[in-house]
Amino acid sequence: MNSPEQQLEKLLDECKTLAFDLNFTYAKDWKKQSKNRLLVGYLPIYVPREIIHAANALPVGIMGVGDRKQIIKGDAYYQSYICHLPRGIIEMALDHNLENFDGFLFPAICDCVRNLSGMFKIVKKGKFTRYFDYPQNFDALIGGVFYRELLETVIHDMYLLNGVKITIENLNHSIKLYNINRRLIEKIYDIRQEFPWRLSAVDVYHIIRAGLVITVEKHNEILEEVVSLIEKDSGEPLDNIRVVVSGSFCEQPPVGLIKSIEMAGCYIVDDDFMLGSRWIQGDINAATNNPVNEIVKSFLEQSAPSSAIYDVANPKGKRLVDLVKKRKADGVIFCAASFCDPALLDRPDLQKSCDEAGVNHINFQFHENTGQFKVIKEQAGTFSDSIKLWV
Amino acid sequence: MSNPQEAIKEKSMIIQKEMLGNLFTELSTAKENGKKVVYTFVPGNLTELILALDMLPVYPEINALQSGMRKKSGSYIKDAEKIGFSEDVCTYVKCDIGMMLNGNIGPTGEKLPDPDMLLLSYTGCFTFLKWFENLERLFPGVEIAMLHTPYQEDGRITDDQVNYMVKQLKEEVIPKMEKVAGKKMDYNRLSKMLANSAKSEDLWVKVLESAKNVPSPIDSYFAGVYYMGPLNTAFRGTDMALQYYQELFNEVDDRLKKGLLPINPEGEMKKERYRLVVEGPPNWTNFREFWKIFYDMGAVIVASTYTKVGGVYDRGFRHEPEKPLESLSKYCMGCYTNLNLEQRVDLIEHYIKEYKADGFLINSIKSCNSFSAGQLLMMREIEQRCGVPVGFIESDLVDPRYFSYANIKNRLESYFQMLEQRKIIMSQEATV
Numbered sequence: 001m002n003s004p005e006q007q008l009e010k011l012l013d014e015c016k017t018l019a020f021d022l023n024f025t026y027a028k029d030w031k032k033q034s035k036n037r038l039l040v041g042y043l044p045i046y047v048p049r050e051i052i053h054a055a056n057a058l059p060v061g062i063m064g065v066g067d068r069k070q071i072i073k074g075d076a077y078y079q080s081y082i083c084h085l086p087r088g089i090i091e092m093a094l095d096h097n098l099e100n101f102d103g104f105l106f107p108a109i110c111d112c113v114r115n116l117s118g119m120f121k122i123v124k125k126g127k128f129t130r131y132f133d134y135p136q137n138f139d140a141l142i143g144g145v146f147y148r149e150l151l152e153t154v155i156h157d158m159y160l161l162n163g164v165k166i167t168i169e170n171l172n173h174s175i176k177l178y179n180i181n182r183r184l185i186e187k188i189y190d191i192r193q194e195f196p197w198r199l200s201a202v203d204v205y206h207i208i209r210a211g212l213v214i215t216v217e218k219h220n221e222i223l224e225e226v227v228s229l230i231e232k233d234s235g236e237p238l239d240n241i242r243v244v245v246s247g248s249f250c251e252q253p254p255v256g257l258i259k260s261i262e263m264a265g266c267y268i269v270d271d272d273f274m275l276g277s278r279w280i281q282g283d284i285n286a287a288t289n290n291p292v293n294e295i296v297k298s299f300l301e302q303s304a305p306s307s308a309i310y311d312v313a314n315p316k317g318k319r320l321v322d323l324v325k326k327r328k329a330d331g332v333i334f335c336a337a338s339f340c341d342p343a344l345l346d347r348p349d350l351q352k353s354c355d356e357a358g359v360n361h362i363n364f365q366f367h368e369n370t371g372q373f374k375v376i377k378e379q380a381g382t383f384s385d386s387i388k389l390w391v
Numbered sequence: 392m393s394n395p396q397e398a399i400k401e402k403s404m405i406i407q408k409e410m411l412g413n414l415f416t417e418l419s420t421a422k423e424n425g426k427k428v429v430y431t432f433v434p435g436n437l438t439e440l441i442l443a444l445d446m447l448p449v450y451p452e453i454n455a456l457q458s459g460m461r462k463k464s465g466s467y468i469k470d471a472e473k474i475g476f477s478e479d480v481c482t483y484v485k486c487d488i489g490m491m492l493n494g495n496i497g498p499t500g501e502k503l504p505d506p507d508m509l510l511l512s513y514t515g516c517f518t519f520l521k522w523f524e525n526l527e528r529l530f531p532g533v534e535i536a537m538l539h540t541p542y543q544e545d546g547r548i549t550d551d552q553v554n555y556m557v558k559q560l561k562e563e564v565i566p567k568m569e570k571v572a573g574k575k576m577d578y579n580r581l582s583k584m585l586a587n588s589a590k591s592e593d594l595w596v597k598v599l600e601s602a603k604n605v606p607s608p609i610d611s612y613f614a615g616v617y618y619m620g621p622l623n624t625a626f627r628g629t630d631m632a633l634q635y636y637q638e639l640f641n642e643v644d645d646r647l648k649k650g651l652l653p654i655n656p657e658g659e660m661k662k663e664r665y666r667l668v669v670e671g672p673p674n675w676t677n678f679r680e681f682w683k684i685f686y687d688m689g690a691v692i693v694a695s696t697y698t699k700v701g702g703v704y705d706r707g708f709r710h711e712p713e714k715p716l717e718s719l720s721k722y723c724m725g726c727y728t729n730l731n732l733e734q735r736v737d738l739i740e741h742y743i744k745e746y747k748a749d750g751f752l753i754n755s756i757k758s759c760n761s762f763s764a765g766q767l768l769m770m771r772e773i774e775q776r777c778g779v780p781v782g783f784i785e786s787d788l789v790d791p792r793y794f795s796y797a798n799i800k801n802r803l804e805s806y807f808q809m810l811e812q813r814k815i816i817m818s819q820e821a822t823v
Contacts, residue, residue, distance in 0.1 A: 078767065079767070122733060136537060137539050146554075310520050345481070347476075
């Protein structure tokens with residue numbers, strides 16, 4: 001019988017392997033097991049995975065290659081001043097990492113991802129590609145109707161490939177599974193809020209990222225096990241400050257960067273690294289006769305704050321400050337990908353909101369394949385020391 | 392680099408200058424005259440709606456490019472960076488924010504009025520959305536209306552998309568505009584303006600298509616950005632715009648009949664050596680020097696995609712007075728940067744073939760992902776489909792730090808040599 005520490009370590013190893021398997025072996029094996037199964041890849045940040053699951057398809061998050069794959073072809077497709085994420089994704093597409101994927105969804109988060117959807121069409125990857133143009137109008141009768149039509153288009157795309165008709169029962173079932181998934185993830189964040197030393201931010205990152213490439217059923221099992229293990233007292237607290245990391249919602253920071261922040265004396269008590277898995281805040285009603293409408297409603301009313309969402313009615317600055325208070329954080333680390341217009345254009349206003357609320361902050365930029373963390377570690381270390389000493 | 396002399400201007404350019412001068416004077420006195428001011432964008436602009444409600448439009452992109460041409464953008468951008476805007480982001484946004492931080496003094500030296508409304512017609516550029524979130528924070532409490540324009544991801548405009556846009560216009564955008572204007576929309580007046588728009592668009596297309604002639608009487612890029620001004624900004628739908636396009640058409644037609652070549656700031660071109668199609672916006676900070684490299688080499692831009700950011704009229708779209716809101720919706724969705732990449736490649740291929748171009752050139756803009764992301768693939772596609780030499784240069788919209796004259800000139804000279812070589816080979820092959 002393994003000790004709880006050993007059990008956790010085993011789970012974490014499994015998640016780490018899954019999270020960075022750029023060949024998506026688990027997903028491809030899953031597809032092989034039955035004739036009418038589909039793989040639908042999606043880019044950051046959010047797609048309603050429930051509808052994909054209900055269509056007997058596996059939603060597979062494609063979060064970029066990070067520092068795990070050398071970019072050769074991708075650089076020939078993108079100028080130096082365009083962020084790193086799409087060049088890694090086109091590299092994967094051209095290198096056949098995405099073979100056996102049936103379709104691709106490109107959420108409407110920025111012009112780079114938008115144009116990447118067109119590039120996939122031109123290089124003919126996937127049996128369908130959709131720019132997932134979710135509404136920026138949040139009136140149920142205007143944006144809601146449009147969004148429902150968009151969902152139905154994707155449902156139809158999948159139906160044409162596997163003939164699976166989504167029923168009320170199976171969509172409600174999928175909603176239930178993803179409600180559990182989100183609840184368990186939030187539970188992990190809540191436990192870490194009180195006891196951040198029980199599980200590192202890097203571990204959380206691996207656990208959540210693994211969930212993007214496996215079935216929700218399996219991910220829920222892993223999450224339940226993790227929750228039960230970290231509910232028990234373990235480890236010793238360090239004299240660290242508590243920070244929220246903001247701005248890394250699409251292109252993912254290298255794990256070394258997350259580790260550097262932690263090693264510099266910062267407990268990351270909240271972040272937006274895997275925002276898509278936490279996009280819908282709270283449950284979606286899974287007991288109605290119109291589950292597609294419930295998914296629409298959840299997007300309109302329960303979306304997390306994000307640079308990809310027009311926020312005039314619900315400013316992100318206030319929501320970030322609220323999150324800092326909720327997590328009892330000492331400060332914010334703004335950590336956005338270079339050349340990311342949405343995150344970087346939000347930053348001045350978010351910083352202003354922090355200043356007005358008396359929240360300390362620092363910022364830096366990264367590429368998904370940044371290899372040098374010394375400066376970042378020093379910067380985060382100084383930030384941590386200054387808060388410990390002076391605040 | 393040569394010293395720019397006083398530019399030689401065509402009559403239509405002088406008319407346009409007067410139109411713009413009058414607009415900025417009107418804007419400078421807007422508050423005392425009780426005129427409401429609406430800040431909005433060029434691609435997918437709703438100028439007819441603004442003018443039909445007797446409000447005055449301001450276009451932040453136009454202010455930014457004017458600041459670039461007047462050598463003011465560099466310091467504005469640095470001021471925006473001082474308050475936290477990254478070096479990496481769109482320089483139009485930073486220039487605009489910097490201009491506002493410095494008193495919002497417009498291109499003519501007069502202070503621009505604060506907006507009574509921000510009309511975010513969000514077409515073909517995600518950064519617009521972030522831009523207006525930032526403006527909203529600079530003018531807290533200002534009325535703000537958002538029109539989400541769906542992307543033509545499937546290469547076509549669907550009924551669902553049109554319905555979505557019309558509903559937004561009817562139920563949110565126009566009621567907010569009416570509230571600010573203090574009056575109801577006069578749909579008869581709107582329809583008359585749209586009829587005027589369509590007439591101007593007819594003339595504009597004739598001007599653009601004059602470049603199919605060899606030699607071309609116009610330059611569709613460097614001069615084209617002036618020609619497109621009234622239609623893309625505060626004048627579409629007005630009698631003034633119609634008069635302008637009539638005058639412009641007459642001038643171009645006259646040049647065509649006389650076999651004259653395009654006019655540039657130093658006079659009339661004497662020989663057309665290369666006919667090019669260009670993708671991407673121009674650089675504004677060094678616009679004259681940039682243009683000069685081309686006309687000195689006898690290169691004429693016979694078609695450009697940038698002149699379609701305010702509407703791809705030469706592929707058939709016209710504003711329709713009978714269906715004002717549907718038509719405005721389709722207009723927004725049809726602007727160049729709202730086309731998907733395949734449509735953009737198809738359009739460029741059409742231009743290269745129809746306008747008998749010798750080559751295709753991309754001016755890739757550091758600031759503009761909407762244009763730039765995917766351009767290298769587009770370039771390869773065009774090379775394969777059309778078999779013409781392709782060229783690639785990089786610059787920026789309004790950040791002078793990203794315009795390297797020597798590099799660009801070097802690259803273009805090599806490109807022109809390649810075009811020359813190809814002409815020689817093709818003529819040799821033709822004689823064999």
